[in-house]
Amino acid sequence: MQVAVEDLDKAFQAFFNRVKAKEEAGYPRFKSGKRWHSIGFKQYGNGFKVAGRRLRISGVGRIHVRWHRPYEGQIKTCRVLRKAGRWYVSLACDVPEFVALPETGRVIGLDMGINALITDDKGEQVDNPRWYRQGQTELRLKQRKLARAQRGSNHRQKKLLSVQRQHEHIKNQRKDFFDKLVYELIQNYDVIAIEDLKIKNMVKNHRLSKSILDAGWGYFKQRLLDKAAEAGREVVLVNPAYTSKKCSNCGCEFENFNLSVRWVTCNKCGLSLDRDHNAALNILDRALKILKRAGRVREPERSGS
Numbered sequence: 561m562q563v564a565v566e567d568l569d570k571a572f573q574a575f576f577n578r579v580k581a582k583e584e585a586g587y588p589r590f591k592s593g594k595r596w597h598s599i600g601f602k603q604y605g606n607g608f609k610v611a612g613r614r615l616r617i618s619g620v621g622r623i624h625v626r627w628h629r630p631y632e633g634q635i636k637t638c639r640v641l642r643k644a645g646r647w648y649v650s651l652a653c654d655v656p657e658f659v660a661l662p663e664t665g666r667v668i669g670l671d672m673g674i675n676a677l678i679t680d681d682k683g684e685q686v687d688n689p690r691w692y693r694q695g696q697t698e699l700r701l702k703q704r705k706l707a708r709a710q711r712g713s714n715h716r717q718k719k720l721l722s723v724q725r726q727h728e729h730i731k732n733q734r735k736d737f738f739d740k741l742v743y744e745l746i747q748n749y750d751v752i753a754i755e756d757l758k759i760k761n762m763v764k765n766h767r768l769s770k771s772i773l774d775a776g777w778g779y780f781k782q783r784l785l786d787k788a789a790e791a792g793r794e795v796v797l798v799n800p801a802y803t804s805k806k807c808s809n810c811g812c813e814f815e816n817f818n819l820s821v822r823w824v825t826c827n828k829c830g831l832s833l834d835r836d837h838n839a840a841l842n843i844l845d846r847a848l849k850i851l852k853r854a855g856r857v858r859e860p861e862r863s864g865s
C-alpha cells in the first residue's frame with residue numbers, strides 16, 4: 561500500500577511539473593483492476609524474501625523464478641509486474657561503487673542521420689536494423705485483427721494479448737540493440753559527442769523517418785549517460801544547429817544546402833564528404849571545444865580524412 565501511494569504521488573508530481581512547464585498536462589487516470597499491473601515492496605524481508613532459487617511473497621507463497629542473472633549486492637526493494645500476460649520481478653540492489661574503465665585516448669562524434677542510422681567522425685556507419693520494420697508490420701497486422709474482433713469476446717482477449725506481446729517484443733529488440741551499441745561505445749571511447757536532440761522536435765522532424773531512433777532516442781541517450789557515468793566516460797551533448805550545414809574543414813556554410821543533399825562539397829576549401837560524416841566531424845569538434853572551455857583539454861586522436 562505504501563508503494564501504491566508513492567506511485568500515485570509520483571504520478572501527480574509529474575502532472576504538476578507538466579502543468580508548470582505548460583506542456584499538455586494529462587491528469588493521472590484511474591487504474592481499474594484491468595489496468596493494474598504492479599505491486600511493490602519497500603523493504604527486504606517485509607513482504608518478500610529470496611528463499612534459495614524461489615521468491616517468497618507474503619499472501620502468495622514461494623514462487624518459482626527464472627533468474628536471468630544472479631543478483632548482486634544487497635536487495636533493497638522489489639516490484640512484481642505483469643506485462644503482456646507474463647509475470648516479472650525486479651529487484652533493486654545496493655551494489656559497490658563502479659570502477660572506472662582505463663582511458664583509451666579515443667574520442668568519437670556521432671551524427672544521427674538520414675543515410676545511415678548513425679555515422680561517426682571517421683565515416684563509419686551503423687545502419688537501421690532491418691528487423692525493425694518487420695516488427696512494425698507484424699504489429700500492424702495484429703492490431704488489425706484486434707480491431708476486427710468483437711468487443712467482450714474471448715477472441716478479442718486473445719488478440720489483445722498478441723498485440724501486447726508484439727509491443728513487448730519490439731521493445732526488447734530495441735533495448736537489446738541500443739544496449740549493445742552503448743556497450744561498444746563505452747568500452748572504446750573516453751569522450752562520446754552526440755547532438756542534444758529534443759524528442760518532441762524529432763517527432764515533427766522528418767529527418768529521421770521510421771527509424772529505430774524514433775522511439776529509441778530517449779532510451780539511447782539515457783543509457784549512454786548512465787553507462788558513461790558508471791565507467792567514468794564523458795558524454796557531451798552539443799547544440800545540433802548547423803552541424804550538417806557547415807563545412808567541417810573551414811567552417812563556411814554550404815550553398816544550396818537542403819535535406820536531399822547526400823554528399824557535400826565545399827567551394828572554398830574543396831572538402832568533399834558524405835553529409836553525415838561531415839556532421840559527425842562538426843559534432844565532435846563542438847564537443848572538444850566545450851571540453852576545452854571547461855578546462856578539460858583532451859587531444860583528439862583522429863585518423864586523417
Ligand SMILES: [Zn+2]
Nearest residue numbers: 807810826829
Ligand atoms: Zn570548407
